[in-house]
Amino acid sequence: MSAASPAGTRRPSVLAQVATYAALLVVTMAVLYPVLLVCKKAFEPGRQFALSASPMPRDLTLDHFRDLASAEGPHGELLFLRHALNSLVAALATTVVGVVLSCTAAYALSRFRFPGRRAGLTTFLVVQMFPASMLLLPLYVLLDRMGMLNSLVGLVLVYATTAIPFCVWTLKGYFDSLPKELEEAARIDGAGPWRVFFTIMLPLARPGIAVTALFSFMTAWNEFIMASTFMTDETRYTLPVLLQSSVGQYSADWGLFAAGAIVTSLPVMALFYVLQRSLVGGLTSGSVKG
Amino acid sequence: MSEVRLVGISKHYEGSGAARPALERLDLTIPSGELVVLVGPSGCGKSTTLRIVAGLEEPTTGQVLIDDRDVTRVAPAQRDIAMVFQSYALYPHMTVFENLAFALRIRKLADAEIRRRVEEVARSLEIEAYLDRRPRALSGGQRQRVAIGRAVVRQPAVFLFDEPLSNLDAKLRGDMRREIARIHQLTQTTSMYVTHDQVEAMTLADKIVVLKDGTIQQVGSPMEIYDAPANRFVAGFFGTPTMNFLPARAERVNGHLAVRGQGFELAVDAAATASPAAGDVTLGIRPERVTLDERPTAVPLAARVELREVLGAEVVLHLGSPAGELTVRADARAAARPGDALTVWLDPGAVHLFDGRSEQRL
Numbered sequence: 001m002s003a004a005s006p007a008g009t010r011r012p013s014v015l016a017q018v019a020t021y022a023a024l025l026v027v028t029m030a031v032l033y034p035v036l037l038v039c040k041k042a043f044e045p046g047r048q049f050a051l052s053a054s055p056m057p058r059d060l061t062l063d064h065f066r067d068l069a070s071a072e073g074p075h076g077e078l079l080f081l082r083h084a085l086n087s088l089v090a091a092l093a094t095t096v097v098g099v100v101l102s103c104t105a106a107y108a109l110s111r112f113r114f115p116g117r118r119a120g121l122t123t124f125l126v127v128q129m130f131p132a133s134m135l136l137l138p139l140y141v142l143l144d145r146m147g148m149l150n151s152l153v154g155l156v157l158v159y160a161t162t163a164i165p166f167c168v169w170t171l172k173g174y175f176d177s178l179p180k181e182l183e184e185a186a187r188i189d190g191a192g193p194w195r196v197f198f199t200i201m202l203p204l205a206r207p208g209i210a211v212t213a214l215f216s217f218m219t220a221w222n223e224f225i226m227a228s229t230f231m232t233d234e235t236r237y238t239l240p241v242l243l244q245s246s247v248g249q250y251s252a253d254w255g256l257f258a259a260g261a262i263v264t265s266l267p268v269m270a271l272f273y274v275l276q277r278s279l280v281g282g283l284t285s286g287s288v289k290g
Numbered sequence: 291m292s293e294v295r296l297v298g299i300s301k302h303y304e305g306s307g308a309a310r311p312a313l314e315r316l317d318l319t320i321p322s323g324e325l326v327v328l329v330g331p332s333g334c335g336k337s338t339t340l341r342i343v344a345g346l347e348e349p350t351t352g353q354v355l356i357d358d359r360d361v362t363r364v365a366p367a368q369r370d371i372a373m374v375f376q377s378y379a380l381y382p383h384m385t386v387f388e389n390l391a392f393a394l395r396i397r398k399l400a401d402a403e404i405r406r407r408v409e410e411v412a413r414s415l416e417i418e419a420y421l422d423r424r425p426r427a428l429s430g431g432q433r434q435r436v437a438i439g440r441a442v443v444r445q446p447a448v449f450l451f452d453e454p455l456s457n458l459d460a461k462l463r464g465d466m467r468r469e470i471a472r473i474h475q476l477t478q479t480t481s482m483y484v485t486h487d488q489v490e491a492m493t494l495a496d497k498i499v500v501l502k503d504g505t506i507q508q509v510g511s512p513m514e515i516y517d518a519p520a521n522r523f524v525a526g527f528f529g530t531p532t533m534n535f536l537p538a539r540a541e542r543v544n545g546h547l548a549v550r551g552q553g554f555e556l557a558v559d560a561a562a563t564a565s566p567a568a569g570d571v572t573l574g575i576r577p578e579r580v581t582l583d584e585r586p587t588a589v590p591l592a593a594r595v596e597l598r599e600v601l602g603a604e605v606v607l608h609l610g611s612p613a614g615e616l617t618v619r620a621d622a623r624a625a626a627r628p629g630d631a632l633t634v635w636l637d638p639g640a641v642h643l644f645d646g647r648s649e650q651r652l
Contacts, residue, residue, distance in 0.1 A: 181379035184346050189393035189444075190367040203383045 041258035049254045064259035073235055079242070080260075086231075087221055087238040087264075090152055094159040094220035098167050099213050101160070103205070106171035107197060111183070121172075124165040132162065136229055143230055150233045158230070159220040167212040174208030175201065210278035218268055239264045292357045292370075292447035292480050294320040294343060299352035301338055301504075312338045313504045316352070320497075325474050325481040329491040329527070330501035336484045339501070340450050343482060345369050356447060372441035373450040376457060378433045380425040386412075386436050387421040393444045411443040415469070431462040435469070442473060449474075449481040455490065467493060488528050492516070500524050518642075522649040525574050525642055531606055533574045533642070536613045540571045540643065540652075549573055549643065553612035556589040556638045570646030577606065577619040579640035582626070588635035591616075595630045609634065 012020075036055035042064055044057040052058075071079045108114075109121060139158055140149075148154025178201065186196045202209075224240040231237055237245070243264065246256045301313040313335045320326045328336040341347040343354055345366035354362045361369050372393075380389050390408045399407075412418045415435045425433055434454060441449055451470070455463045471494055474481055485491055491498050492512045500507040500515065500523075508520035519525035525533045538551035540558075547558040551573060581588065593611035605624055609616040611634075618634060626632055643652040 179377060179379065181375045181377050182381060184344075184366075185373065185375060185379040185440075186381070186392070187346070188344060188366045188369075188371060188373045189440075190396040191392075192367065195396070200381060 038258045038261055041254055042262050044255065047251075047253045047255050064255040065263070067253075067256055068259050068263065077235065079234070079237075082235055083237045083239050083242045084263075086152060086236060087240075088267075090155050090159065090227075090238060091217045091220040093152070093156040094163055095213050095216040097156060097160040098163040098216035099209060102164055102167035102171050102212055103202065103209065104197075105164075106168045107175050107201060109168065110172045110175035121169075124168050128165045132225055136225065139226070140229060149230055150236045152236070155227060155230060155238075156220075158226055159216075159223065163216040163219045167216060170212050170215070171205065171208050174205050178204050207278050210275045214271060214275055217271060221264075221268060291322040291478070293322045293355075294448055294480060294482065295353075295355040295358075296339070296343070297353045297355065299339070299342060299349045299354070301335070301342065301347070302350045311350070311504055313342075313349070316504075316506060318499060318506065318509070320480055320482060322480055323478045324496040325483060325494060326497045326499060327483045327485060327491040327495035328499045328501060329485055329488060330507075331527075332486060333503075334501040335504040336486075336501050337452055338504075340373075340452055340482055340484045343448070344371055344373050344450055370447040371450055372444050372446040372448075373452065374434075374437050374441050374454045376453040378425070378437040378457075380433055380436055380440070382425050385422050385424060386417060386428070389425070389436055390421075390440050390443050393440070407443050411439045415439045415442075430458055431466065434458060434462075434466055438466075438470065438473065442477070445477075445479075447480065449479050451481065451483040451485075453485055454483075455485070455487075463490075470494060488530075492528065500527065518651070519574075520651055522572060522574065522644045525644070525651075529576055531577050531617045531619070533576050534580065534614075534616050535644075536573045536575075536616070537646070538571050538573045538613075540569060547643070549641070551613045554589055554591045554636060556636060556641065558638055558641060558643065571652065572644040572646055572649070574642035574644060575636055575640055577617045579637050580616065580618045581635045581637070582618065582620050582624055582632065583635070584633075585635050585637060587639065588637050590633045590635055593632060593634050595626045595628050595632065598626065598628055 033055065037049075040055050040057045041049060043060050043062070045059050045061045045063060068080050069078070073079045073082065109117060143149050143151075143154045143158070146154070148157070182200055182204070183196050186200045191199065222240060223238075224244065227238045228241045228244060231241060234245075239260065243257055243260045246253050246260060296316055296318040299313055299316040299318075300311055302311045316335075316339065318326075318339075328339055330336050338347065342349050345354075345361065345364060349362065352362070353360055356369060356371075381392065384392065387408055390411060391404050394404045394407065408421070409418065412421055415438065417432060417435050417439060420428055420432060420436075425436065428436065434457075437454070454470070455466050458466060467490060470483075474494075483490075483494060495512055497509060498512055498515050499509050500520075502523055508515060508524045510518075515524060516528055519528065522535065526535070536551050536554075538549050541548045541550070543557075549556050549558055549571065584590075591611055591613060593609040593616060595607055596610050597608040599606040599608070600622065602622065604622050605620050607618045607620055607624070607626055609618060609632075616634065620626070644650065645652055
């Protein structure tokens with residue numbers, strides 16, 4: 001590199017490099033410190049947050065995780081498993097509903113010209129501007145009327161409606177970037193619209209779909225406000241609601257909270273890890289031309 | 291063997307704001323088995339014409355007939371055509387084999403038959419070794435071979451080529467041009483070929499269609515187009531270096547046409563032209579028909595060498611003369627150097643006359 005580069009492009013001075021890395025170090029620590037504190041609390045005995053600022057635990061214990069896993073509901077069921085299952089079902093269903101509907105909608109919005117196309121796109125954009133808390137009351141009334149309070153189906157419906165506008169815009173952008181000639185070639189080769197969609201466009205849109213799937217999953221998995229409002233029956237809680245309930249007004253079990261927070265964030269981290277190749281692949285896979 | 295006919299095809303793009311249509315009342319017949327090249331500058335409507343034949347775009351008015359069957363409103367899939375795109379448009383997530391087999395699978399051919407046909411085409415295009423690869427692992431030339439193979443394997447009624455060689459470098463372009471010519475000779479399939487490259491047009495075409503601003507300027511064999519261009523645009527489009535154009539005045543004098551420009555005067559056989567009695571004309575003469583040595587019937591023109599371009603086998607001299615700027619193709623041994631004064635000779639038999647106003651051939 002240095003041999004090839006002209007004399008004009010000098011490496012930055014040692015001082016500048018030290019300053020850069022120092023700044024990066026500070027920012028990294030600022031980001032990681034709270035996470036470390038939670039990790040520390042999860043493995044440290046006691047319910048209270050220690051006053052020490054050190055991220056290293058004084059003692060190691062798995063009690064909090066044991067408490068979390070063994071907490072029982074009124075009928076003797078294991079609450080954590082129950083809540084994890086609720087969260088998983090809600091998140092997976094939201095992902096499936098969101099991705100299926102967004103794929104078809106985004107493809108139509110990207111490739112076909114029809115009345116209401118622009119209006120539809122604008123609406124998708126505008127509805128994203130409203131904060132979720134503003135929608136709480138109307139959604140509560142709607143779900144109540146439909147008898148869907150304390151129902152996972154109702155929760156999935158709500159989650160899907162918040163996830164779909166974003167997914168549609170993301171996927172539409174992705175479909176827009178795929179060369180039109182591929183579809184034209186397929187049409188000339190004899191493929192009908194559905195075959196073009198399933199055998200050509202969907203496989204090529206995989207990176208875009210991975211992003212939207214991840215987003216849908218995370219939206220549902222991490223969501224707290226709606227779940228805590230609509231799910232009042234303890235057996236219907238999702239994990240974020242469980243976490244919140246462990247730090248109540250009169251007694252706060254921070255150890256339980258920290259253990260729960262770590263367990264809750266693991267699936268999303270795993271998902272990121274699995275999908276990261278697709279995510280990066282989406283950025284690098286280029287045109288068809290040579 | 292299929293004949294393609296375009297009858298009164300017009301295409302207006304709505305909301306494009308363009309004052310003139312992309313195509314205006316185009317009539318064209320591509321006889322069965324011929325390779326017709328549509329050529330013209332960008333925006334002339336050549337690609338639009340091809341896309342209308344493919345069914346990727348609908349004409350505003352007019353009909354597309356393939357073998358007397360009206361396919362104007364028929365989906366591309368039902369037209370029995372194959373198209374090669376400039377961008378190759380290979381399916382990136384499929385192997386070369388699957389790319390070639392795609393259309394055959396849709397038509398539900400037996401696996402053994404598909405394999406036989408794909409392998410046969412792959413062999414003839416020398417891409418057998420890459421059948422298991424994805425397009426991204428191929429070079430530009432190999433991709434274009436696959437793209438052509440994908441069209442050939444279907445054995446369609448009509449081939450459409452949309453600037454298939456424009457993304458290739460000069461040497462590959464020559465190779466692939468010969469490949470396409472070979473395939474056409476072999477299959478004798480009716481073909482339409484769009485390009486902006488006059489060399490491709492000349493070398494490949496049975497018939498050339500010259501388009502400009504959405505209208506046909508001339509239809510003819512390569513030599514007809516070269517020897518008798520219908521107007522000044524066609525004359526200037528074909529040939530490298532381009533034809534010389536000199537302003538002049540024509541006058542009918544006992545049975546022939548006297549053409550007078552600055553610094554030269556020559557007589558053209560008037561029977562050959564349907565010219566008016568007199569008027570402003572543009573005299574066109576190709577660089578190879580202007581000579582440095584005297585010929586019996588040629589007329590002299592005094593000129594000065596401004597630039598000398600050496601091409602190896604020949605030199606191209608750019609001259610200034612009272613009549614206007616002039617390009618001459620000469621033998622590489624020609625001694626003329628920039629600044630030299632010399633006399634060039636114009637062959638009256640090689641002169642093209644164009645009306646000064648309408649620019650049509652006289």
